[in-house]
Amino acid sequence: MASLRVALLGCGVVGTEVARLLHEHADDLAARAGARLELAGIAVRRLGRDRSITGVDPGLFTTDARALAERDDVDLVVEVIGGIEPARGLLLAAMERGASVVTANKALLAEDGVTLHTAAEKHGVDLYYEAAVAGAIPLLRPLRESLAGDRIKRVLGIVNGTTNYVLDRMDSEGSSFAEALEEAQSLGYAEADPTADIEGFDAAAKAAILAGIAFHSPVVAADVHREGIADVSSADVASAQAMNAVVKLLAICELSPDGQGVGVRVHPAMLPRTHPLASVRGAYNAVFVEAEAAGRLMFYGPGAGGVPTASAVLGDLVTAARNRLGDAVGPRGSWYADRPVRPMGATVTRYHISLDVDDRPGVLAAVAAVFAEHDVSIETVRQRAEGPDDAELVIVTHQATDDALAATVDGLTRLDTVRAVLSVMRVEGE
Ligand SMILES: NC(=O)c1ccc[n+]([C@@H]2O[C@H](COP(=O)([O-])OP(=O)(O)OC[C@H]3O[C@@H](n4cnc5c(N)ncnc54)[C@H](O)[C@@H]3O)[C@@H](O)[C@H]2O)c1
Ligand SMILES: N[C@@H](CCO)C(=O)O
Ligand code: NA
Secondary structure, rough: OOOEEEEEEEHHHHHHHHHHHHHHHHHHHHHHHHHEEEEEEEEOOOOOOOOOOOOOOHHHHOHHHHHHHHOOOOOOOEOOOOOOOHHHHHHHHHHHOOOOEEEOOOOHHHHHHHHHHHHHHHHHHOEEOOOOOOOOOOOHHHHHHHHHOOOOEEEEOOOHHHHHHHHHHHOOOOOOHHHHHHHHOOOOOOOOHHHHHHHOOOHHHHHHHHHHHHHOOOOOOOHOOOOOOOOOHHHHHHHHHHOOOOEEEEHHHHHHEOOOOOOOEEEHHHHHHOOOHHHHHOEEEEEEEOOOOEEEEEEEEEOOOOHHHHHHHHHHHHHHHHHHHOOOOOOOOOOOOOOOOOHHHHHHEEEEEEEEEOOOOOOOHHHHHHHHHHHOOOOEEEEEEEEEOOEEEEEOOOOEEEEHHHHHHHHHHEEEEEEEEEEEEEEOOO
């Protein structure tokens, strides 16, 4: 049987599992790919660590990632180092030498996917990155290939396991933010620097990649409106619970109503508990795709963790190996539409606003007047007495532009009768 030589760059949470599964499932992988996938080397930052769990010959480890990526006898390069450099330079060098590449690196794809795709095209090699978005869940290939004949209108998803884990623990166990984050880190879900998860950078990178593929337009992470979960308080979680909703960090990519632009945003939002995404627990991810002809599709599964992510990496590796044996390259994404990214202020959304107000005549009228002034229509108002002259007002709006809603909140904070704005959050899902 023929063999193909694989270089693995990085041996952390994901790389260790890729190496172990390549070794343990070598015969099956060979039968499926049509060639033995032989490890040519594994680049690590430091030698001497016990990596026996991988079952790999210790002589294969090297600290010279560059030399490994550029070796003439390497056919396929897997990058699971993460970050922009040296990952980008290594992938470009590998492609230049004619190797096909597989990466899990969403940060890089979202920042400079164009350079990588251009290089893959120029050198006639594959560039696959299924693991970069929603870990093990097959999502990019279905979007790129299975839905190539359809018109995608909206992608709505939970694409960060760490933040979903944290929000779920806050909702179901009443855990503190810090406790829940520590657990997510120890389970291998979090990025090396967990602020990438908490501040929404990880989800924003994934949203950019999803929007680019779904709408055939180049979108980078900097285009994405991003809010993380650091400011989600127990009051927000309680407000959501009071209206039978749950707080989730959502990535939303949508065509603008005229179809000419795209909106891409990541922010916490309240979702009714009856919405399918509301039941996504722990570090699981789920992505809802709304397409014109297909209707609504849901993709669900483990979005983080070394073993599940390695599954997506190996799937790409087998595909790239098959293409190589057939002297072909796989289908690429297309960016012909070039739709501009619309600003967040123009996005149409709904708000949930909870206020601590004086409980006396005219207060509700004054509050309602602020909404009217900004042309924001109120859907529901609930008032609960908090004391003899103190009440909590909970208002959910109809859809309005984000600019109008933000101006409304700003106006409310200026009212003398509003003692405090307790919680402001967008509401998604019908
Ligand atoms: N952990 C997950 O659940 C998950 C899921 C999907 C995608 N990813 C992505 O996979 C990639 C790897 O993530 P991870 O969780 O395994 O990270 P990690 O930090 O556990 O592993 C990265 C490894 O690369 C090594 N490294 C750094 N610089 C190097 C160099 N110059 N040469 C060789 N090795 C070097 C580090 O020492 C570390 O062991 C990232 O792009 C991440 O975004 C991770
Ligand atoms: N840190 C990421 C890993 C998967 O990309 C998460 O929590 O989802
Ligand atoms: Na995936």
